[in-house]
Amino acid sequence: xxxxxxxxxxxxQTEPKxxxxxxxxxxxxxxxxxVLIIVAIILFGIIGYIISHFGPWERxxxxxFYFWHSLLTxxxxxxxxxxxxxxxIYLIIRKAHFLYRxxxxxxxxxxxxxxGLGHLIAEAAGAHETIARFAPAKKIYLTQxxxxxxxxxxxxxxxxxxxxxDDITVMDVYGKKWQVEINTTKSTIGKDLxxxxxxxxxxxxxxxxxxxxxxxKIPANWRGQTRALFPxxxxxxxxxx
Amino acid sequence: xxxxxxxxxxxxxxxxxxKERFNELVHRYANKIRSYIARIIGGWQEAEDxxxxxxxxAYRHIxxxxxxxxxxxxxxxxxHNESVNYIKKHYRYKTVEFDEGIKNxxxxxxxxxxxxxxxxxxxxIKMGLVELDPRSRxxxxxxxxxxxxxxEIADILEISVNSVGPTIMRAKERLKRxxxxxxxxRRKN
Numbered sequence: 428x429x430x431x432x433x434x435x436x437x438x439x440q441t442e443p444k445x446x447x448x449x450x451x452x453x454x455x456x457x458x459x460x461x462v463l464i465i466v467a468i469i470l471f472g473i474i475g476y477i478i479s480h481f482g483p484w485e486r487x488x489x490x491x492f493y494f495w496h497s498l499l500t501x502x503x504x505x506x507x508x509x510x511x512x513x514x515x516i517y518l519i520i521r522k523a524h525f526l527y528r529x530x531x532x533x534x535x536x537x538x539x540x541x542x543g544l545g546h547l548i549a550e551a552a553g554a555h556e557t558i559a560r561f562a563p564a565k566k567i568y569l570t571q572x573x574x575x576x577x578x579x580x581x582x583x584x585x586x587x588x589x590x591x592x593d594d595i596t597v598m599d600v601y602g603k604k605w606q607v608e609i610n611t612t613k614s615t616i617g618k619d620l621x622x623x624x625x626x627x628x629x630x631x632x633x634x635x636x637x638x639x640x641x642x643x644k645i646p647a648n649w650r651g652q653t654r655a656l657f658p659x660x661x662x663x664x665x666x667x668x
Numbered sequence: 669x670x671x672x673x674x675x676x677x678x679x680x681x682x683x684x685x686x687k688e689r690f691n692e693l694v695h696r697y698a699n700k701i702r703s704y705i706a707r708i709i710g711g712w713q714e715a716e717d718x719x720x721x722x723x724x725x726a727y728r729h730i731x732x733x734x735x736x737x738x739x740x741x742x743x744x745x746x747x748h749n750e751s752v753n754y755i756k757k758h759y760r761y762k763t764v765e766f767d768e769g770i771k772n773x774x775x776x777x778x779x780x781x782x783x784x785x786x787x788x789x790x791x792x793i794k795m796g797l798v799e800l801d802p803r804s805r806x807x808x809x810x811x812x813x814x815x816x817x818x819x820e821i822a823d824i825l826e827i828s829v830n831s832v833g834p835t836i837m838r839a840k841e842r843l844k845r846x847x848x849x850x851x852x853x854r855r856k857n
Contacts, residue, residue, distance in 0.1 A: 443727060446684070
């Protein structure tokens with residue numbers, strides 16, 4: 428039996444698969460890729476939101492290697508998740524629609540551009556403000572934002588002007604007075620403060636009231652009040668409480 | 669009046685309605701696919717078995733063929749995948765072992781010697797090609813033996829078009845290095 432005859436004999440015992448199977452498979456892959464892209468955009472946006480609102484690059488005066496310390500407070504779990512999602516998206520879309528003909532770098536850049544555009548559109552639409560109102564999402568923002576980490580997210584700094592029990596009044600370098608509420612029964616922060624001390628405060632701001640998580644005295648050699656990297660968008664996460 | 673030769677793509681499209689059309693495709697490509705696979709995996713009988721498997725899969729999946737690529741590229745892609753799976757299964761811990769008959773087929777065509785620069789000894793080339801890794805051998809196979817374009821090679825191997833040229837260059841460099849080592853060995857002995 429010649430090779431052609433063998434092949435003909437083999438295929439005569441079967442039928443081609445129907446077209447709808449492959450069309451369905453293609454549509455399923457496209458839908459999966461679209462869903463993964465949307466999830467990646469949301470995570471990418473959360474990372475951007477957390478970095479811009481939690482200010483990982485704020486200076487930590489008197490702290491050696493403050494930049495490396497601030498890197499530890501980045502939302503690494505989310506960054507890893509976005510990386511894994513991008514890899515999955517790349518693998519799924521690469522074989523679809525002849526994208527493998529393009530250079531892999533172009534495909535990766537394309538994915539990142541889509542994520543960036545999606546993030547900007549979500550920001551403009553206020554998606555994160557809406558998402559953050561849901562309890563599970565709120566928890567993610569706070570956990571990933573490392574809000575309870577000491578030295579994280581300077582709210583303000585200034586000079587202690589008055590002390591009244593658990594409340595202290597601090598005036599910042601711009602002359603604004605802040606009422607700082609601390610719970611000295613639950614922690615030791617603020618117990619050794621006195622009028623005239625220069626302090627840094629980490630906490631939640633509401634109007635001119637701050638619920639402090641931590642207050643630290645500023646070393647004598649500190650040069651001045653720090654500013655967040657993105658001062659115009661560095662709003663504190665008061666709406667999460 | 670010249671008879672219009674039906675293209676491979678037209679035959680593939682008609683296969684769903686008329687099975688006999690596929691036999692024409694088998695007639696056109698069976699020997700080519702067998703030779704291609706044989707030069708990759710090194711065995712004639714195994715190549716024949718894999719060729720049957722290739723056409724069986726092509727027939728079953730004919731509805732998935734996208735006319736935006738050439739039918740031959742699609743078919744060669746199936747053959748490539750089958751060859752790779754075969755090599756992974758059978759040669760995981762050793763190099764591909766070639767039948768003598770397959771080795772001879774590597775240099776039957778004198779023009780191939782001209783295309784692979786400065787080759788004068790067909791025996792040395794044969795040995796060089798046999799000792800190449802399957803990936804390099806395959807791309808030289810597609811480029812020089814099958815005379816596929818860069819786009820066709822990209823579709824067969826599912827790589828970017830821009831990377832085909834550099835991949836061919838690297839395969840040629842590896843082959844040249846092997847041939848130079850063999851020439852050196854022969855000179856010393």
